[in-house]
Structures are given as structure tokens and as C-alpha cells.
Amino acid sequence: MPDPLSSRLKELIVDTLRLEDRAPADIPDDEPLVGGGLSLDSIDALELVVRLEKEFGIKISSSEEARSALGSVAALAAFVRQRADPARLPL
């Protein structure tokens, strides 16, 4: 069964970045988000970080931390799980 948080993150990526040619389920857990198949750039990363901070009430403190968190969906899920209030995580 898919991880609910990973599924939600994929939905956020597609919605925030208006990826019309990708379905959330098509994004592999381990694909690099920046510089990978999704071809996200720094402005995409900015939009995504802002959305993540609002959705999960987390803080990303530096560009290096953002780059690490956005390594892949799996890395992002681990980052959010570590930082977010559990009550804000999808069940």
C-alpha cells in the first residue's frame, strides 16, 4: 500500500507546479526532483517549499537544506515526517 505522505507529496508537486503531463502516481519515490526527470528548477523548488511550509507547518532554513529535502519524494517524505507535527500528516 502506498505511503499516504508520499502520495500526498506527489499530489502537491503536480498541483503546485501544474505538471499537466504527469500524474502523481507516475512520480517514482526515488527520482531526483531537481535536475531529474521532472526537470524542476530553482523557481519550482521555491514554489514547492512555500507550499510545503504552509501545508505541514515546517520550516526549511537554508537553500542547502531545501536541496537536500528535495532530493526525491522519499527524501522529502522523511524530511517532512521528521519535522512536522504528526497531527498534520495524512493518515
Place this chain on the structure above:
Amino acid sequence: MRVIPASIRLSAVGCVTPFGDAAATHEALLRGARALAPVPVQGLEGGDLVPLALLPGRALDETAPPAWLPAIRRLGDGIPGGDWGSPGRPVFVTGSNFGVGGLYALRKSGDPKYAAWGAPPTCTEQLRGALGWGPDVSIVSLACVSSHLGLLEATRLLQAGLAEEALVLSFDFLSPFVAGGFHALKILNGAMPSPYRERSTGSIGLGDGAAFAVLSRSGGPWKLEAQSVYNEMHHFTANRPDGSGFFRCLGPVASAASGRRVWFKGHGTGTLEAGRMEVAAATAAFPGAPIVGWKGSLGHTLGSCGLVELAIAAQSLSTGRVPGTIGGDEPAMSAAIATEDFTASGFDGVVCASNAFGGAHGAFLLSHA
């Protein structure tokens, strides 16, 4: 790429920073003083504390007219001569912010008083009236190399014989809109900047700053011996990862400085990747040149940094002392990074460089006339 090899004189330069004029700023940098201090990123509305260097007594919040106007007037009082803005004495206004914070304040408050200063043309027109300039005023803006482009355009006009003197004036004063943008990118965060230092995360500071330079065909104590600009057109927030844009820009200036001993005033905001690329290019182009960066104290004065730091570099040439790189005690990225002040004697000049969003680069060689 645009390269101007011929020599143009600078008859006057000046700047204003949180420390005061060019002399006061130079003296503060020699002491290792830091103008940066933690300030809520959204001003009165709060937010995370980030390192900002504001003029004394000025709050980050937007006002109309802008709270920085008296500082610009004082700077204007120090510009020699008259008839600025006439055909023989054109003005180039550079910078990256102008009054953009006013547009944000207008959007939030709906108060039309903010509109008058909000965009480059309206802001420049207000400034023209405040400083008594004529109509021959041009606006040149390209992020953090704005001043370099303004100097270049002024130089071209002088070399074409279309002006006797030209004034380049640049100003960038912070607002919640500008600070908030850099904060959203996470490069302006809670840490003080440590330019050219090896650390785990990068950070920049932002600063208020304004400056001017009077370029002349006839005389002046300093000369611009070579100017180079280069735009990678790579991405509007990023340089090419191989750093080639830095090399392309510095190459022509290195040719002009061949056989001469120079020191290098770098851009050095405190970001890690760009810092490493800049150091690699500078050490290759100018072997043995000590590298300094002053944004660890003054913060990044954005489109005005090239002109603000030109004024301080000219002050260094005149006084014979060069302030070292300010900020941080982590290991330097290269042995070429000068962390202490040093004497300018024995050097033939200084290469000043700036880099901008979009992979835009600017550099010039400044020396005694």
C-alpha cells in the same frame, strides 16, 4: 560580452551605507565592524530574524515618501558640478529595487501615495525632481550588475564624444518585499553571511546602499582601465554549474591587467556555490591576487553593490589600506582570501567584480590615474 579597454577617468565617487559616507565605511571595514544585525524579515509584521544592514534610524517598513530620501539628498549634495541631466552631462540611474517595496505597500494598503515611488520610471522621475536634474536621465537595471552596466553605458557615451562628463548614481534600499523574496529563496536566512568560507550552509545579508561616480574624459584621480560584462543567459536564478560565466567575464580584464599586480574585490555574498565558482575563476585569472569581499559587513546592496564597493575600493587606493574580507571564522575557500586588511602599496590596481541572477557578470579594473 562587452569589453571596453580604453581608459576613462573617475573625477568623483561617493557612497552612503549604514556606516556613513565612503570614508566612514572604509574606516569601519578596516575595524572589522559589521553593519548587519538581525531584523524581522517583514518589518513591523514580524517574521524570522534575518541579517539586514539598514541606515541608522530607518525601519524596514515602507513609507511614502521613502524614509531613505534624505540619505539620497545628502549623497546628491556631494556630487560635484551642476547641470546634471543636460545633454553634455547625462545621468544614468542604476539599481535593482528602485521603489518596488512601494508597489507591495500599495497592494496591501490600497493607498495611492505608494504608487509615486513604486516603479523605476516613477521613482527615477521623483529622484530627478529631488536632485534638480534635467531630462537627460536614463535607467539601467540588471539585478546585481546594474551598476556595472551603468558605468559601461556612461563610458560608451563619453568615448563616442557625446558627453563631457556622465554621472552614474545607484541606490537600493531594503523593504519587506525585497527581504521577503530572498528569504523565500532560503539564501537569506537566520545566519550571518561568511563570504568565501567553507561552511555547511550558505547565507547572505542584505544592506541599504547608494553611490555615485562621475566619469570624465578630461581628468580625475582614478581611472577605469577595462570593463567587462558577460551574460550566460542560463537561468534567471542560477549560474552555469561549471562556472564558465565567471571565467568569460574575468578573462578580458585579466588581459588588460597582464603583467601588473592587482588585488581582487569579489562579489562574495556568502552563498556557497557561487562563492566557490568566483574564487576558482579569480584565482585562475589573477594568480597571487588577494581576494576580499565586504558583504559580510555591509550586506548585499544588490544592484548598487558594484558602485558602493567601487567607492570603497577608490577610498582604499587613496588611503593605501585595503579592508580584508569580513565575516566568519570558518576555513577560507582559498589561501587567496585576505581575512585581514593589507597595504595597497605595491599593487597597480584593483579588479572589482559583481555577479547577478541570470548568470550575469561584470568586472572592471580600477587604478590611480
